[in-house]
Amino acid sequence: MSQTLQETFARLWTLDRDVLAIAWLSLRVSLTAVGIGLLLGVPLGALIAVARFPGRDALVGLLNTFMGLPPVIVGLILYLALSRSGPLGALGLLFTPTAMVAAQAVLATPLVAALTRQVIADAEAHLGEQLRSLRLSAPRRAGVLIYDARFSLFTAALAAFGRAISEIGAVLVVGGNIDGHTRTMTTAISLETQKGDLSLALALGAVLMSLVLAVNAAAAFLRGHAVKAYG
Amino acid sequence: MDFLRRGFLTLSLLAALGAVSPLSAEPDSIVVASTTSTEQSGLFKHILPLFKQKTGIEVKVVALGTGQALDAARRGDADVVLVHDRLAEDKFVAEGSGKNRQDVMYNDFVLIGPKDDPAGIRGTGVEDAFRKIAAAKAPFVSRGDRSGTHSAELRSWKESGVDLAAVRGDWYRDVGQGMGPALNTASSLGAYILADRGTWLSFKNRGDLTILVEGDPRLFNPYGVMLVNPDKHPNVKVKEGQAFIDWLVSPEGQKAIADYKINGEQLFFPSAKKG
Numbered sequence: 001m002s003q004t005l006q007e008t009f010a011r012l013w014t015l016d017r018d019v020l021a022i023a024w025l026s027l028r029v030s031l032t033a034v035g036i037g038l039l040l041g042v043p044l045g046a047l048i049a050v051a052r053f054p055g056r057d058a059l060v061g062l063l064n065t066f067m068g069l070p071p072v073i074v075g076l077i078l079y080l081a082l083s084r085s086g087p088l089g090a091l092g093l094l095f096t097p098t099a100m101v102a103a104q105a106v107l108a109t110p111l112v113a114a115l116t117r118q119v120i121a122d123a124e125a126h127l128g129e130q131l132r133s134l135r136l137s138a139p140r141r142a143g144v145l146i147y148d149a150r151f152s153l154f155t156a157a158l159a160a161f162g163r164a165i166s167e168i169g170a171v172l173v174v175g176g177n178i179d180g181h182t183r184t185m186t187t188a189i190s191l192e193t194q195k196g197d198l199s200l201a202l203a204l205g206a207v208l209m210s211l212v213l214a215v216n217a218a219a220a221f222l223r224g225h226a227v228k229a230y231g
Numbered sequence: 232m233d234f235l236r237r238g239f240l241t242l243s244l245l246a247a248l249g250a251v252s253p254l255s256a257e258p259d260s261i262v263v264a265s266t267t268s269t270e271q272s273g274l275f276k277h278i279l280p281l282f283k284q285k286t287g288i289e290v291k292v293v294a295l296g297t298g299q300a301l302d303a304a305r306r307g308d309a310d311v312v313l314v315h316d317r318l319a320e321d322k323f324v325a326e327g328s329g330k331n332r333q334d335v336m337y338n339d340f341v342l343i344g345p346k347d348d349p350a351g352i353r354g355t356g357v358e359d360a361f362r363k364i365a366a367a368k369a370p371f372v373s374r375g376d377r378s379g380t381h382s383a384e385l386r387s388w389k390e391s392g393v394d395l396a397a398v399r400g401d402w403y404r405d406v407g408q409g410m411g412p413a414l415n416t417a418s419s420l421g422a423y424i425l426a427d428r429g430t431w432l433s434f435k436n437r438g439d440l441t442i443l444v445e446g447d448p449r450l451f452n453p454y455g456v457m458l459v460n461p462d463k464h465p466n467v468k469v470k471e472g473q474a475f476i477d478w479l480v481s482p483e484g485q486k487a488i489a490d491y492k493i494n495g496e497q498l499f500f501p502s503a504k505k506g
Contacts, residue, residue, distance in 0.1 A: 035245045084307030084466055092466065094308055095262060095293060150238075176262075176293035179276065194411030195271050196418070196436030 007199035012206060018180075019188075019204065023211055026185040029097055029171070030164035031215075033104030034112075037160045040105075041112025042153060046142035048113070049120035050128070060117065066110030071103075072169030078103050079173045095176040100184070103170035108160040115156035116146075123149040154223045158216060165212060185211070260289040261471045264301075264309035266379060267409035269454070270294035272429030272498055277491040282478055288471050296409065298377030304328060307464030310472035313479075315379035315427075315454045329457040335479050336488050336499040337453040340383055341431055342444035343414075344369075344423040352423075357447045361391035368402040370422035374413050375405035383452065384425045390449070414440075427452055429498040453502065456480070479503070 048059060080086050082094040093099045123145045124131075131141045146153070168186035175182035177191060185208040192201035269275060270292055279290050295303060297314040304312045305328050312329060314320060323329045342360055344352065350367040352360035364371055365388075374381040388395045395403070404422065406413050410430040417424040418438035426434075431442070444450075456476050461467040478484045480503035488499050 032245070035242050039239070039242050084464055086306075089307070089466075095291065176291070178262075178291040178293060181291050191271070194267075194409055194415070196411060196415055196434045198436055 004199050004202065008202040008206065011199055011203040015203060015207065019207060021180070022183050022185055022188050023207060025097065025183070026165060026208070027211060027215075029100045029184065030104055030161060032101045033108050033164045034157060034160045036101070036105040037108030037112045037164075038153075038157055041109045041156075041160075042116050042146060043142065044109075045113035045116030045118075046120045046146050047138060049117045050124060050141045050145065051138040060114075063110055063114045063117065067114050069107060069110065070169065071107055071167040072173065074103055074106050075170035075173030078106070078170070082174065094174065095178060095182060097175070097182060099174040100171045100182060103174050104164040104167065107167060107170060108164050111163055112156050112160050115159060116153060119149050119152045119156065120145045123152075151223060151227055154219055158219055161215060162212065165208070165215075259287055259471055260291055261310040261468050261475060262291045262293060262308065263311045263313055263475070264293050264295060264303045265313040266297050266300060266315060267294050267411065268315070268380065268427045268430045269313060271409070271411050272427075272433045273493070274429065274488070274491050274499060278484070278487045281487050282475065282484070285483075286474055286478070288474060290475060294409075296374070296376045296378030296381070298381075301328070304459045307459065307466060310459055310468045311456065311475055312459065313454060313456045315452055316382045317453060317455065319379075319382065320455045320457065324457060327463060328460055330460050332455045332457040333476065333480055334502045334504060335454045335456045336485075337451060337502050338428050338499050339445070340380065340425055340450040340452050341428050341442045342423065342450075343417065343426050343431065343440050344443045345421040345439050346441050347439075348443060350423065353443045355444060357387055357444060357449045358391040360444045361387050361393055364423050365391075365393045365395075365398050368398075368400065370402050370404065370420050372413050372417040372420065372422045372424040373403060373405045374410065375407040376409065378409070379452070380410060380425060380427055387425065387449070432493045432496055432498060454499070 045063075048056065048063070078099065079094065081088045082091065082099055083089055084094070093102070120142065127145065127148060131144060136144070166186065168190055171182070171184050172187050172190070175184070175187065177183050177187040185204060189201050189204045189208070192204060265275070271294070275292050279292070283289055293300070293303065293309065297316040297319060300309070300312055300314050301319055301323050303309055304323070312323070313335065320332055324332050342352065342357065344350070350363045350369040352363050355363070373384055385395070404416065404420065406416050410426060411434065413424060414426060414430070414434050415436055416422070418436055418440050421439055456479055458469065458472050458476060459467045461469050485501035485503055488501050489497060491498055
């Protein structure tokens with residue numbers, strides 16, 4: 001164990017350009033997926049929080065369940081859809097980064113929506129009555145509450161990023177772990193583990209964790225900056 | 232509300248940039264469905280740059296078990312298949328999924344086990360070794376993933392006259408994974424395992440394992456290459472795929488395969504028929 005750790009540190013210094021390219025791809029795919037997840041999930045979650053309609057409780061339950069979607073199942077369903085023999089086969093997207101973005105967006109969206117719904121529901125407990133007395137439509141009320149709770153939504157974005165960057169099941173199946181093309185940090189770590197090169201796998205794990213740390217630090221900085229400027 | 236509009240616009244822009252930029256497909260690239268043994272042994276990393284340099288065609292390798300690789304090709308998700316399970320390959324061609332199978336190279340399987348060899352198989356023939364392992368109920372790790380190596384293992388039990396269904400018990404661990412993970416499991420259990428020599432040579436987490444049986448003609452492990460049938464899947468890149476196959480069996484490709492060595496040891500031996 002200690003020998004493996006020693007080797008790990010030694011190899012951290014010798015990681016090459018390939019690793020940088022892999023880290024960049026991971027980051028690009030996951031951030032894009034989170035972006036799509038925010039675009040779809042924030043309005044969806046906020047609307048569910050403010051609107052009153054039959055079946056709402058069931059929808060909330062469904063949304064919360066989808067937070068636990070197994071990545072490998074998402075990958076498998078998307079694989080069958082994108083396969084040349086599948087309904088979307090003509091797009092030729094299987095084994096491309098775009099397919100990986102789609103898979104992670106499917107994972108991120110319900111997570112963002114569920115967390116947003118909770119945040120907005122809490123905000124509504126404070127402001128809801130006032131807003132309703134102004135006779136604003138549900139989308140307008142949702143908009144006002146999103147604005148009011150905007151800084152709390154950073155957490156939803158970070159949670160979605162954490163889920164996206166750390167999953168392997170979906171990107172492995174729809175991406176194919178192709179060297180130099182669809183290999184991400186997680187699939188690279190898995191591959192090195194399979195090859196029995198445990199110190200390299202650990203070194204890559206350290207790189208991945210640094211990446212996540214950097215993104216979180218950047219988000220915290222942005223949030224602080226935004227609170228000062230617009231809070 | 233201005234904040235919202237701006238936020239929405241920025242996010243849309245970022246998402247569009249991220250989603251579209253990887254879409255710009257490389258001009259000439261093919262997908263090769265192959266086996267974990269060829270990928271994990273490092274062979275592709277050695278030969279593909281040579282091919283790209285010559286032709287400009289990028290080869291994207293998806294490494295799966297032989298059974299899985301053939302299935303992916305059946306669905307039309309690959310242009311070329313490079314695998315090692317002769318019976319499954321012939322079936323693939325016979326059913327019209329693939330065209331014109333050609334020999335490319337071979338390596339061999341090795342029977343690996345703990346140094347202290349509790350079943351006493353060191354230096355015996357393959358059939359004896361499998362019989363002894365079953366009789367001793369010594370821990371044995373099976374790939375269990377319909378890979379070429381898995382097929383070879385099942386064939387070995389059969390040829391040794393061992394009725395696996397009747398004798399299998401706790402000692403027989405079916406891990407359902409690639410060669411590397413199966414070796415990792417064998418290494419931590421001190422179990423016997425059938426492995427291809429290429430993956431074994433490049434495998435680092437050996438622990439107490441060593442080669443116990445090798446060189447038996449029954450351990451011969453040939454690899455074949457074929458084009459996915461474009462009549463079934465019109466998206467198959469015939470020109471580029473055939474160029475890769477032609478290069479593999481050409482003197483140049485065969486030399487590239489022979490030149491790949493780990494610690495001075497050659498992993499794959501060219502076997503393309505000349506002319």
